[in-house]
Structure formats: structure tokens, C-alpha cells
Amino acid sequence: xxxxxxxxxxxxxxxxxLVVGMSLLPCALLAFLYTPASAPSFxxxxxxxxxSDAYLxxxxxxxxxxxxxxxxxxxxxxxxxxxxxxxLVEAVITSEDHRFRQHHGVDWYSMAGAMRDVxxxxxxxxxxxxxxxxxxLIERWGxxxxxxxxxxxxxxxxxxxxxxxxxxxxxxxxxxxFNLVTFRGELQGVSAMSQVMAGKAAEGLSLPESMVIAAxxxxxxxxxxxxxxxxxxxxxxxxxxxxxxxLRRAASILLEDKEPLPSSQEIAPHVARLLLTQPGQVVQxxxxxxxxKMVQQSLTVHLAAIADHNVRDGAVLVVDNDSGDxxxxxxxxxxxxxSPDVDGISARRQAxxxxxxxxxxxxxEKKYLTAASLLNDSPLNLETAGGxxxxxxxxxxxxxxxxxxxxxxxxxxxxAVRTLILTGVEAFRDRLHQLGYAGITEDGDYYGYSxxxxxxxxxxxxxxxxxxxxxxxxxxxxxxxxxxxDSAPVHDLLSPQASFxxxxxxxxxxxxxxxxxxxxxxxxxxxxxxxxxxxKDMRDNWCVGFSQKYTVAVWVGNFEGDPMQxxxxxxxxxxxxxxxxxxxxxxxxxRAPAPPAGVTSVMTVxxxxxxxxxxxxxxxxxxxxxxxxxxxxxRMARIDSPANGMVIALDPDIPPDDQRVPxxxxxxxxDMQVKLNNRxxxxxxxxxxxTPKRGSYYLSVEDVQHHVLDRxxxxxx
Numbered sequence: 001x002x003x004x005x006x007x008x009x010x011x012x013x014x015x016x017x018l019v020v021g022m023s024l025l026p027c028a029l030l031a032f033l034y035t036p037a038s039a040p041s042f043x044x045x046x047x048x049x050x051x052s053d054a055y056l057x058x059x060x061x062x063x064x065x066x067x068x069x070x071x072x073x074x075x076x077x078x079x080x081x082x083x084x085x086x087x088l089v090e091a092v093i094t095s096e097d098h099r100f101r102q103h104h105g106v107d108w109y110s111m112a113g114a115m116r117d118v119x120x121x122x123x124x125x126x127x128x129x130x131x132x133x134x135x136x137l138i139e140r141w142g143x144x145x146x147x148x149x150x151x152x153x154x155x156x157x158x159x160x161x162x163x164x165x166x167x168x169x170x171x172x173x174x175x176x177x178f179n180l181v182t183f184r185g186e187l188q189g190v191s192a193m194s195q196v197m198a199g200k201a202a203e204g205l206s207l208p209e210s211m212v213i214a215a216x217x218x219x220x221x222x223x224x225x226x227x228x229x230x231x232x233x234x235x236x237x238x239x240x241x242x243x244x245x246x247l248r249r250a251a252s253i254l255l256e257d258k259e260p261l262p263s264s265q266e267i268a269p270h271v272a273r274l275l276l277t278q279p280g281q282v283v284q285x286x287x288x289x290x291x292x293k294m295v296q297q298s299l300t301v302h303l304a305a306i307a308d309h310n311v312r313d314g315a316v317l318v319v320d321n322d323s324g325d326x327x328x329x330x331x332x333x334x335x336x337x338x339s340p341d342v343d344g345i346s347a348r349r350q351a352x353x354x355x356x357x358x359x360x361x362x363x364x365e366k367k368y369l370t371a372a373s374l375l376n377d378s379p380l381n382l383e384t385a386g387g388x389x390x391x392x393x394x395x396x397x398x399x400x401x402x403x404x405x406x407x408x409x410x411x412x413x414x415x416a417v418r419t420l421i422l423t424g425v426e427a428f429r430d431r432l433h434q435l436g437y438a439g440i441t442e443d444g445d446y447y448g449y450s451x452x453x454x455x456x457x458x459x460x461x462x463x464x465x466x467x468x469x470x471x472x473x474x475x476x477x478x479x480x481x482x483x484x485x486d487s488a489p490v491h492d493l494l495s496p497q498a499s500f501x502x503x504x505x506x507x508x509x510x511x512x513x514x515x516x517x518x519x520x521x522x523x524x525x526x527x528x529x530x531x532x533x534x535x536k537d538m539r540d541n542w543c544v545g546f547s548q549k550y551t552v553a554v555w556v557g558n559f560e561g562d563p564m565q566x567x568x569x570x571x572x573x574x575x576x577x578x579x580x581x582x583x584x585x586x587x588x589x590x591r592a593p594a595p596p597a598g599v600t601s602v603m604t605v606x607x608x609x610x611x612x613x614x615x616x617x618x619x620x621x622x623x624x625x626x627x628x629x630x631x632x633x634x635r636m637a638r639i640d641s642p643a644n645g646m647v648i649a650l651d652p653d654i655p656p657d658d659q660r661v662p663x664x665x666x667x668x669x670x671d672m673q674v675k676l677n678n679r680x681x682x683x684x685x686x687x688x689x690x691t692p693k694r695g696s697y698y699l700s701v702e703d704v705q706h707h708v709l710d711r712x713x714x715x716x717x
Contacts, residue, residue, distance in 0.1 A: 054272075087209075355454045362428060474498075506530060
């Protein structure tokens with residue numbers, strides 16, 4: 001009966017087609033699976049791997065800082081298989097794919113067992129090999145597909161796995177798998193997992209830790225208790241010599257909430273934030289890791305020592321004079337800083353006396369002064385548009401007649417203001433702008449005579465860049481943190497002769513004695529030149545200087561702007577500068593620059609003997625063997641009031657005829673005439689009280705030959 005019934009069915013065409021088709025399906029399926037898929041090479045997969053961090057290297061290729069850029073996933077750099085703990089490799093193979101070394105991409109035994117369990121309604125078990133999981137990771141197939149789509153993904157996964165096994169080695173498959181698999185939360189790859197969860201490199205994972213991590217893979221976000229239980233079951237079933245208590249302790253430690261992964265190196269965070277912008281980016285800087293660490297430590301130690309003087313912050317820049325390479329960039333170093341993320345290298349602060357070397361260089365260059373010229377350090381009242389300006393020295397004392405060498409070396413303020421009167425505020429402002437002080441953008445009237453004392457705001461970067469030009473005898477080029485391949489143009493900005501003389505003064509210990517004494521933090525056992533500066537209300541301390549090889553700029557203060565207590569440049573920033581310079585030259589001598597052509601050294605004698613005779617440097621044509629103070633009767637007449645460029649406002653509450661403006665000449669005599677808009681208004685020996693009228697005026701003083709001795713402009717509104 002059954003034979004007849006089968007014969008009847010077989011006569012039906014569609015039955016025959018169905019039976020034949022079903023018999024051919026396995027062959028077609030196998031043909032599909034074993035036809036090589038389009039698969040990337042191991043090299044391509046590794047090259048496409050992008051860490052979530054960007055990496056900053058020093059000049060020698062050492063990683064000195066990292067910045068996380070990609071916040072969606074946590075990946076560190078690719079880890080070679082040889083750098084992964086063998087215990088972890090074996091634990092994962094045993095847990096995920098115990099026949100990994102025998103199959104060729106698909107474990108048909110496990111696949112058949114999984115199908116049997118489904119048919120018998122037993123507990124489902126995974127049949128994906130490590131190679132199949134890697135295929136899914138490479139193609140980024142999700143795990144949420146269902147129905148026919150899930151079947152399609154599984155077949156494609158199997159096909160790609162078989163292809164990978166054909167062209168990749170087992171070691172390459174394992175290495176790629178450990179770098180691409182997600183272990184827990186955002187942690188992708190063995191390096192990020194081991195650093196965050198275990199606080200160590202992947203090669204240092206122990207056997208209990210490895211077994212817990214392997215037990216984590218099937219359910220990455222499972223609880224610590226669930227993972228420990230799974231690891232314990234596997235340990236017992238495989239008779240591994242690890243107790244369940246050990247696994248529970250390991251799971252508790254590994255899976256507890258962790259702080260964000262710190263960088264293995266964090267010694268140049270401000271540079272890292274400045275240069276790193278893309279995930280996986282690797283940028284080589286000009287920094288030197290050893291010098292960076294040394295500077296960082298020095299700044300931290302010194303700031304801690306003066307913390308009780310309300311000092312919290314500081315910044316240091318070290319530059320190679322020859323190349324312009326920035327070797328150290330410490331933007332913040334105070335252990336008690338309230339704003340450690342502020343970049344103290346780029347922030348602008350009042351310069352204090354650190355601009356004086358460029359003022360005297362300009363005066364020497366223009367041959368208005370020599371290093372032996374005498375300047376009067378005495379009370380000076382200057383009428384300006386903003387009122388009377390009265391410069392004072394650091395110690396609030398006046399030294400009388402001093403040479404320019406002493407005025408610069410001892411940082412005397414009144415002589416600097418007198419020098420600015422000679423050069424002109426505009427000319428000095430223009431020179432500072434040429435030197436790279438980009439924040440000095442206002443016209444000369446905005447800064448006034450206080451520009452000589454550093455009222456303008458500058459950055460540590462700008463200071464180091466400008467002082468490097470002095471160190472190179474006037475040759476200026478931008479400093480840099482990276483090598484771009486194109487050499488920056490070099491400008492002969494300053495006079496080499498004037499730069500040499502200024503550098504010689506800044507290196508002269510005796511020139512500093514008047515203000516700083518013989519023993520101070522600007523002294524080194526080798527040739528070096530330095531200048532300190534302190535801004536108004538002691539809000540900023542500076543010390544900037546150079547040796548034969550390095551330029552070092554130091555700023556000390558508070559990022560919030562509150563004043564320090566009894567701290568000046570010589571006690572705040574100078575100790576850091578000295579410490580860094582001594583470390584830089586521990587095994588490296590520094591010699592004074594050779595005199596350039598165009599300078600002469602002569603023995604100079606002062607009359608009266610305000611300073612001892614000495615060999616002094618002069619630009620050719622300006623040498624002085626004898627320097628004598630001008631007698632008061634022979635001093636040049638200068639208009640004392642009103643000030644040049646002054647704007648005088650009439651008081652509307654006072655009758656116009658009752659208002660007066662004093663016109664006075666310092667050093668004037670009875671044979672000199674004072675002219676207002678070319679009309680004689682009186683003698684230069686007397687004070688003239690003039691009734692102001694609205695308009696623009698020029699006031700001049702002339703000698704008996706009608707030569708103009710001085711002339712100023714002012715306005716009445």
C-alpha cells in the first residue's frame with residue numbers, strides 16, 4: 001500500500017521538483033559558503049583601526065600626552081598579539097571557540113549541536129567561532145536582526161569567516177579579534193579594556209582576571225555576580241586551578257565603576273589640546289620629554305615654596321636659539337592652581353620691565369644713547385592727556401646720574417621713561433609690534449610713557465620669541481612647536497651691534513648691583529643674560545633671558561588676576577629661570593657671543609665720578625673716552641607743560657576768561673622765546689599763564705638764532 005502511494009506521489013511533477021531541489025540545496029549552500037567573499041586583508045583592517053585618542057609625541061617619538069577626541073567609543077592604540085597575556089588568549093579561546101585551532105572558520109560540529117538543541121527545544125548555545133565573530137566585527141553586522149535577515153547575516157558571516165581563514169593566519173585572526181571586540185560598555189579592544197578595568201597593560205592580566213574577562217564576552221553588560229558565576233562554572237567544568245572566590249574577587253575589582261581612563265603620559269596637556277584635533281592623530285612636536293619634565297617639576301617646586309605669598313600659577317617656555325624649536329611648554333604648574341586648564345603661555349599679562357631691553361636697543365640703534373651715556377634718575381613729572389605721570393623706581397628711591405648700562409641692568413624706571421621720550425612712543429610701539437608682540441595694537445597715545453615700564457600686555461610665547469632675537473644679535477624668526485618642512489624666513493630686525501651691547505648689559509652682574517645686589521637669582525656659573533619684570537600691584541612676575549643655546553621665559557602670578565604678596569620678578573620668576581638654566585647647562589657650556597663687526601671697546605671715565613672707569617662697548621662712531629655731565633646752564637631746553645599731544649578741556653562752570661593753562665619750559669633762559677602758533681607769547685625763563693581758546697595749537701621754544709629747540713602739539717576743546 002505504501003509503495004503504491006509513494007509511486008502515485010512521485011508521478012506528480014511538483015513533488016519531483018521539490019525533492020530534487022531539496023537534495024541539491026545543501027550542495028548550493030556549500031558552494032555559496034566556500035566561494036571566496038570580498039574580504040579585506042589583515043593589513044587593511046589594522047590600518048582602518050582608529051583609536052579614540054590622539055597622540056602627542058616629543059621630538060624623539062616618545063608619547064608625552066594624549067587627548068580623547070571620539071566620545072562614542074573608547075579605543076586605545078592597536079595591541080599586537082605578543083603583547084596580550086597568554087592567559088587571556090587561552091581563556092577566550094576555551095570559552096568562545098575551543099576548536100579554534102582545528103576548524104577553518106566554521107565549526108560544523110558546534111553548528112550541528114546548536115541546530116540539534118533548537119530542534120529538541122533544549123537551552124540554546126552559540127555556535128559562532130572567533131573567526132565568525134571577527135567577520136561580524138569587520139562588516140559591522142548588528143545582533144538585532146531577526147527572521148530571514150538574521151539567517152542572511154549568519155550565512156554571510158560564515159562565508160566571510162571561511163574566506164578569512166583562507167587568507168589570514170590564526171595569529172592575525174586572534175590579534176584583530178582582540179582589538180575589535182567590545183568588552184564592556186564603551187570599551188573596545190583589549191588595550192582599553194585592560195587599562196580601564198584592570199589598570200594595567202594587556203600583557204599583565206592574571207589567570208583569574210583573564211577568566212572573568214572571557215566570561216564577560218557573551219554578555220558584556222552583565223552584573224559582577226552573573227559574570228563571576230559564569231566564570232566559576234567554566235572553571236569547574238574544565239578543572240582549572242582557580243577557585244570561585246578568586247574569580248569573585250577578580251570580577252568585583254574588574255567590573256566596579258571606574259574613573260575615566262587617564263593618559264599614561266600627561267606632561268604637555270596645553271600643547272596636546274592645541275595640536276590634536278582628530279581621533280587617531282599622531283603629531284610629533286619639537287618638545288623634548290626630558291626637558292619638559294624637568295621644567296614642570298622645577299615650576300611646581302618653586303610655586304609650592306611661595307604659595308603662602310598668594311602665588312598659585314606659573315608658566316615656562318624653553319626655546320632652542322638656533323632652530324626656534326620649542327623644547328618645553330609648561331602652561332600651568334602650580335600645585336594649588338584654581339584654573340590649571342588655563343594656558344599661561346598664550347595668555348597676555350602686563351610686561352613690567354621686560355620690554356626695557358628693546359627700548360634701549362632702539363636708542364642705541366638710533367645713536368640717541370650709548371651704554372655710557374648718563375641719564376638722570378630723579379623725580380620726573382610728565383603732563384599727559386590722562387593727567388600727570390610720575391614714574392618711580394622699584395625701591396622708590398632715586399639714584400641721580402647713572403649710566404645707561406646701570407639704568408638697564410638695575411631696571412631703573414625714570415631713566416627708561418627719559419629714554420622713551422628720546423625714541424618716541426610710536427617708534428617704540430612699532431618696534432615691539434615688529435618683534436611679534438601681536439597684542440600691542442593701539443597707537444602710541446594709548447600707551448603713553450608707561451609703555452617704557454611695560455604697561456602693555458604680552459604673552460610668554462611673545463616674550464621668548466622677542467628675546468631670542470636679542471640672543472641671535474637681531475635676527476628674528478618665529479618660534480614653533482612643529483616642523484612644517486618649510487623654514488621660516490629670518491629677518492634682520494634689530495641692529496646686531498645694539499643687540500650685542502644690550503645682551504652684554506643684561507649679562508653684567510655689576511650693572512645689576514644698584515637694585516639687586518651682587519647675589520641674586522639672575523646669576524649663573526656660565527654666560528647668560530636676563531631681565532626681570534613686575535607689573536602694577538605685583539600681579540605679574542617675569543624673568544626672561546637667554547644663554548648661548550637657549551631662551552627661557554618664565555611668568556609667575558595668579559590666573560584670576562589677584563595680586564601676589566611681597567613677590568617680585570627677582571624672587572618669584574627668577575628662581576625658576578635660574579633653576580631651569582642651570583639644569584639645561586648641567587653638561588653644556590655657554591659662552592658669550594663674539595662681538596659683531598661695528599662695535600668697539602674703549603676705556604671710559606666719568607666726570608663727575610658717578611661710576612668707576614671701565615671698558616665699555618660702543619657702536620662705531622659713538623665711542624666716548626670721557627663722559628661728563630652737562631652743567632645745568634648748558635642743558636637743552638624742553639617744553640615741560642603742556643605735554644605733547646595733550647587734550648585740554650575747558651570747564652563750563654568757570655568763565656572762559658578766568659581759566660589759565662601754564663606754558664613752562666625746563667632749562668629755558670631769558671634769551672629764548674616761547675611761541676604759540678608762531679606768535680611770541682613770552683620768555684622761556686618764566687611761567688606763562690595763557691588763556692585757552694578752542695582749537696589746535698603748536699607750542700615751540702627757540703634760541704636767539706631762531707632755531708627750534710623743542711616743539712609740541714596740543715588741543716583745546
